[in-house]
Amino acid sequence: MSTLQNEALIRVEDLKVYYLVKGGIINHTVGHTKAVDGVSFSIMEGEILGLVGESGCGKSTIGRQLVGLERPTAGKIFFEGRDLSLLKKGQMQKIRTQLQMVFQDPYSSLNPRRHIYEILSQPMLYHGISTRETVEKDMVRILDMVGLSRNVLGRYPHEFSGGQRQRIGIARALSLNPRFIVCDEPVSALDVSIQAQILNLLRSLQKELNLTLLFVGHGLGAVNYVSDRIAVMYLGKIVETGPAREIFRHPAHPYTRALIEAVPVPDPQEKEKERKLLEGEIGDSNHPPAGCRFHPRCPFAQAGCAQKEPALVEICEGSGHYTACPVTGADKEEQGIGEIHC
Amino acid sequence: MKRNEEKKRRDIVSESYLQTIGRRFMHHHLAVVSLVVVALLAGAALLAPVIAPYNPDDIVGPFSGAPSGEFWLGTDQIGRDVLSRLLYAMRISLLVGVMATLISTVIGVVLGLIAGYFGGVADMAIMRFTDMVMSFPYILLVLVAAAVFKPGLWNIILILGFVDWPGIARLVRGNVLNLRETNFVKGNIVAGMPLRHILFSEILPNTVAPILVYATSVLALSMLDEAALSFLGLGVQPPTASLGNMLNGAQSLTVLTKQPWLWIPAGLLIVILVMAINFIGDALRDALDPGSRR
Numbered sequence: 001m002s003t004l005q006n007e008a009l010i011r012v013e014d015l016k017v018y019y020l021v022k023g024g025i026i027n028h029t030v031g032h033t034k035a036v037d038g039v040s041f042s043i044m045e046g047e048i049l050g051l052v053g054e055s056g057c058g059k060s061t062i063g064r065q066l067v068g069l070e071r072p073t074a075g076k077i078f079f080e081g082r083d084l085s086l087l088k089k090g091q092m093q094k095i096r097t098q099l100q101m102v103f104q105d106p107y108s109s110l111n112p113r114r115h116i117y118e119i120l121s122q123p124m125l126y127h128g129i130s131t132r133e134t135v136e137k138d139m140v141r142i143l144d145m146v147g148l149s150r151n152v153l154g155r156y157p158h159e160f161s162g163g164q165r166q167r168i169g170i171a172r173a174l175s176l177n178p179r180f181i182v183c184d185e186p187v188s189a190l191d192v193s194i195q196a197q198i199l200n201l202l203r204s205l206q207k208e209l210n211l212t213l214l215f216v217g218h219g220l221g222a223v224n225y226v227s228d229r230i231a232v233m234y235l236g237k238i239v240e241t242g243p244a245r246e247i248f249r250h251p252a253h254p255y256t257r258a259l260i261e262a263v264p265v266p267d268p269q270e271k272e273k274e275r276k277l278l279e280g281e282i283g284d285s286n287h288p289p290a291g292c293r294f295h296p297r298c299p300f301a302q303a304g305c306a307q308k309e310p311a312l313v314e315i316c317e318g319s320g321h322y323t324a325c326p327v328t329g330a331d332k333e334e335q336g337i338g339e340i341h342c
Numbered sequence: 343m344k345r346n347e348e349k350k351r352r353d354i355v356s357e358s359y360l361q362t363i364g365r366r367f368m369h370h371h372l373a374v375v376s377l378v379v380v381a382l383l384a385g386a387a388l389l390a391p392v393i394a395p396y397n398p399d400d401i402v403g404p405f406s407g408a409p410s411g412e413f414w415l416g417t418d419q420i421g422r423d424v425l426s427r428l429l430y431a432m433r434i435s436l437l438v439g440v441m442a443t444l445i446s447t448v449i450g451v452v453l454g455l456i457a458g459y460f461g462g463v464a465d466m467a468i469m470r471f472t473d474m475v476m477s478f479p480y481i482l483l484v485l486v487a488a489a490v491f492k493p494g495l496w497n498i499i500l501i502l503g504f505v506d507w508p509g510i511a512r513l514v515r516g517n518v519l520n521l522r523e524t525n526f527v528k529g530n531i532v533a534g535m536p537l538r539h540i541l542f543s544e545i546l547p548n549t550v551a552p553i554l555v556y557a558t559s560v561l562a563l564s565m566l567d568e569a570a571l572s573f574l575g576l577g578v579q580p581p582t583a584s585l586g587n588m589l590n591g592a593q594s595l596t597v598l599t600k601q602p603w604l605w606i607p608a609g610l611l612i613v614i615l616v617m618a619i620n621f622i623g624d625a626l627r628d629a630l631d632p633g634s635r636r
Contacts (some may be wrong), residue, residue: 100533109526
């Protein structure tokens with residue numbers, strides 16, 4: 001990963017996002033919620049990075065950070081090598097259009113009082129991406145890309161289904177010619193039958209426009225389907241990252257393993273097989289467990305796990321597959337949970 | 343045939359927001375009647391110079407004359423035509439109500455937007471100030487203002503305008519707090535839209551409905567307040583007629599018992615106007631509620 005740093009479109013270095021917890025009579029700060037606690041990764045141009053983890057692990061926070069909706073507590077975010085936090089307001093405004101976002105809930109992501117024409121045209125006109133004369137043509141072209149016809153323009157958001165609204169949300173993100181799009185759980189609010197359509201749409205648009213995507217999701221199924229590379233998060237930390245196929249086939253971290261176990265299998269025979277599902281709740285991000293944050297729920301936890309916080313270590317030289325679990329492959333094999341290949 | 347159906351379907355789907363509101367409003371028959379009543383009264387008030395039979399300030403008949411063919415609603419203690427005065431009084435009362443509501447709505451919306459969107463210190467300062475104004479007895483304010491300035495039409499408008507805004511400010515702030523967190527506002531931030539666009543084109547239109555509903559009750563209230571203050575002699579000063587100071591005469595027991603034409607019409611008009619405006623507000627609340635999909 002580090003060898004490719006100079007080519008990365010997005011690079012995140014030791015990102016920390018703490019939210020203040022206020023309380024008491026005088027409403028003073030009584031603690032921090034460590035939503036993201038020291039996360040580093042990079043995304044290459046034209047790559048789709050999938051970010052997975054259960055609710056509350058900080059994955060959406062990272063998404064909001066990358067599009068500049070929130071400021072980091074510590075750490076740096078580089079876009080094309082420029083540190084976003086050092087940019088002046090005017091410079092940020094120019095970069096803004098290149099970093100777009102598709103939201104989770106398509107029902108609240110469009111202003112109910114404006115018709116699609118206004119929703120799509122205003123940002124394009126404001127940024128000078130289109131002119132009054134060409135804007136309609138441009139909008140029709142983008143709508144065509146997301147599989148909608150021109151007669152949606154005169155309608156209001158409430159006249160559309162969830163899938164159609166998500167298409168409009170994607171069209172809005174695309175309209176500013178972005179280079180990077182954060183897809184924050186773009187399908188989790190949609191019907192299952194629609195999810196695949198939207199996922200396919202995102203994939204094909206990514207190829208067509210050579211976009212770079214961060215795909216945030218909580219299930220490995222959908223994320224694996226679209227992503228080139230996957231990063232698995234647990235309680236504000238990345239616990240495993242690597243090529244999507246590698247992660248899915250040879251998960252090295254017990255948490256990743258549990259996520260894969262949780263993907264529903266559409267084979268009735270498989271039901272017989274006992275699935276090891278994770279027990280317990282995600283820990284408290286105000287007071288994360290000492291050592292490895294996953295150890296209270298980990299079936300392989302050893303004595304050392306509660307003391308030392310494990311670092312991300314590459315499993316095999318050059319594989320790009322990193323894990324933050326010091327329990328060696330041999331130990332895991334002993335307990336009968338698959339093997340680690342190089 | 344098929345094309346016809348298609349057209350019909352399109353007509354249903356593309357019913358505009360205003361049409362939907364209009365249709366829902368029509369379900370409230372009382373509100374529709376109220377709207378007609380208010381429109382008629384407001385029209386009569388506006389056209390007072392044309393339709394009033396006499397000059398409201400001129401002495402044209404006997405003192406305290408009972409209603410007759412010449413003076414439909416009689417004459418007052420000094421011989422002015424009650425009907426003419428009533429028409430002009432309605433003008434003044436509506437003017438006070440509308441202007442006071444406008445002023446308080448503008449103040450409330452601006453402060454509410456700032457407090458809700460920026461939060462932090464601005465929110466804190468504005469909301470504490472709002473609490474202060476809310477807890478201040480406005481009669482006292484009016485008494486002081488009347489002592490310092492001369493009581494009169496514009497003073498009463500300004501005073502009522504500066505007293506009624508806290509409710510609107512709170513309402514707007516609450517709405518803005520919600521809207522600020524919605525994805526469409528965030529989407530606009532991500533799209534790099536300027537603050538004025540986000541505040542006035544994205545957030546404000548989504549709070550217009552509750553503001554409108556609240557404003558109708560402010561309108562009714564400030565008309566009542568004007569009547570009360572003028573009745574006490576602190577509001578609109580004679581000879582200018584307002585519905586409140588026309589009731590002034592009813593402070594005397596003789597008038598109250600023997601000359602009902604001097605106070606019943608003015609009192610009745612206040613009741614009718616305030617009730618009608620409140621009915622309209624109720625219907626608006628239902629019609630504008632995005633939750634109901636009738």
